[in-house]
Amino acid sequence: MTDLTKFTAAELAEKIAAREVSSVEVTQAHLDRIGQVDDFVHAFLHVDAEGALAAAKAVDEAPERASALAGVPLALKDVLTTKDMPTTVGSKTLEGWIPPYDATVTRRLREAGVPILGKTNMDEFAMGSSTENSAYGPTHNPWDHARIPGGSGGGSAASLAAFEAPLAIGTDTGGSIRQPGAVTGTVGVKPTYGGVSRYGLVAFSSSLDQAGPCARTVLDAALLHEVIAGYDPLDSTSIDAPVPPVVAAAREGLHGDLKGVKVGVVREFSGDGYQAGVQRSFEAAVDQLRALGAEVVEVSCPHFVYALPAYYLIAPSECSSNLARFDAMRYGLRVADDGTHSAEEVMSLTREAGFGPEVKRRIMLGTYALSSGYYDAYYGSAQKVRTLITRDFDAAFERVDVLVSPTTPTTAFKIGERVDDPMAMYLADLCTIPANLAGNAAMSVPSGLSDEDGLPVGLQIMAPALADDRLYRVGAAYEVARGDFLDRLPELKGVSA
Numbered sequence: 001m002t003d004l005t006k007f008t009a010a011e012l013a014e015k016i017a018a019r020e021v022s023s024v025e026v027t028q029a030h031l032d033r034i035g036q037v038d039d040f041v042h043a044f045l046h047v048d049a050e051g052a053l054a055a056a057k058a059v060d061e062a063p064e065r066a067s068a069l070a071g072v073p074l075a076l077k078d079v080l081t082t083k084d085m086p087t088t089v090g091s092k093t094l095e096g097w098i099p100p101y102d103a104t105v106t107r108r109l110r111e112a113g114v115p116i117l118g119k120t121n122m123d124e125f126a127m128g129s130s131t132e133n134s135a136y137g138p139t140h141n142p143w144d145h146a147r148i149p150g151g152s153g154g155g156s157a158a159s160l161a162a163f164e165a166p167l168a169i170g171t172d173t174g175g176s177i178r179q180p181g182a183v184t185g186t187v188g189v190k191p192t193y194g195g196v197s198r199y200g201l202v203a204f205s206s207s208l209d210q211a212g213p214c215a216r217t218v219l220d221a222a223l224l225h226e227v228i229a230g231y232d233p234l235d236s237t238s239i240d241a242p243v244p245p246v247v248a249a250a251r252e253g254l255h256g257d258l259k260g261v262k263v264g265v266v267r268e269f270s271g272d273g274y275q276a277g278v279q280r281s282f283e284a285a286v287d288q289l290r291a292l293g294a295e296v297v298e299v300s301c302p303h304f305v306y307a308l309p310a311y312y313l314i315a316p317s318e319c320s321s322n323l324a325r326f327d328a329m330r331y332g333l334r335v336a337d338d339g340t341h342s343a344e345e346v347m348s349l350t351r352e353a354g355f356g357p358e359v360k361r362r363i364m365l366g367t368y369a370l371s372s373g374y375y376d377a378y379y380g381s382a383q384k385v386r387t388l389i390t391r392d393f394d395a396a397f398e399r400v401d402v403l404v405s406p407t408t409p410t411t412a413f414k415i416g417e418r419v420d421d422p423m424a425m426y427l428a429d430l431c432t433i434p435a436n437l438a439g440n441a442a443m444s445v446p447s448g449l450s451d452e453d454g455l456p457v458g459l460q461i462m463a464p465a466l467a468d469d470r471l472y473r474v475g476a477a478y479e480v481a482r483g484d485f486l487d488r489l490p491e492l493k494g495v496s497a
């Protein structure tokens, strides 16, 4: 029998629409796959077989398709609220919390007839680059069990690479969609800030957080992008503008022609600290873009090298304020509530017990950066750097249509390798952070496997705000030239094939 987990989302959607297969069959096939491999991968924190199958059945019984993805199941990062499933954000603080409302992204998925298989693992409050900061244990990279799947959205990316889901949702504050995409050989897109509603996205750093699509192909990501994007009055930073024509752009890209497209290679993102295999994969990808007809030039963005330090002032500052709401009174965990402690003691003991070390580190960094006397020197300077980075992008986009770089300096590192070295962990986002600080759109598309270690490498494509469609055109064209490589994914332990 055909293995329904091996198709793209676009193919599955067509088969379901033509009633060649039912959504129930497709959803069940993925639930079975999760049952077979997830003890090994640990991509999911919660699986909702009943809910997913009920949604699938509703699609099968509906007279009309609710969307282009109707019936195709999906894995949802556990940072987006779901009123019928727990939302833990990878933290003990919210263990068992069932939100009273759906995030706008969740609601749009349901309205589009997309069955939600479950919630995926993540670094606690999306702080991390390896999923090792999850309070529920790490996710493993399907390419190598001993390695990280990236973070914070490692669960979403791993679920795609392990064929547990054809589509997933991630969120990207500093790279949490793109870096996991790169190290698992999957596609991840951070849409323009404001392009996808943040309503119901548990906030880490509100001026940077952005939900986006994760998939195994560029066209699949585009189809999902179109379902979740668009203006939402419930999010004050949502952009009231038409969604860029991402699906049409992906289809155009599939013709494999990039004549007339100008591509800028970011000079600052190469050299020391970049693994040789990553560098070679990137150079080969640039050659392929050229072969597709693109005009390639080198572009300097001199302030990008300050993006990482600026991010580690801005993101922790916003986090220290956002996470103040976890006070043991309103949600989730409460300890020491035995009548012998004051309310303040209960709050502080609960925060001590509920937050992991990385979250505490960021709250302290942020509180320090915002404190009077230091505010101008730290937070204020970081905001100025943010403006300079935006100007670098503006200047670059006067010359080129898109910018490219490796998504990450290295391939997937070993579990445990960077846990005691926060700086090394932070460096995983060196190339992804500028797009978050400026608010523009960026994608990671696999550029095959590194010739050094046989692990996936990501090509990052960046476009101006509200020009997300450019990512899809270039990404899809490149993908055709690159060819398939997921068939080289090692067989997972415990899977009988």
Ligand SMILES: NC(=O)C[C@H](N)C(=O)O
Pocket: 126, 127, 128, 129, 151, 152, 171, 172, 173, 174, 175, 176, 177, 315, 429
């Ligand atoms: N949330 C993100 O986008 C991830 C980033 N690695 C961070 O730890 O902040």
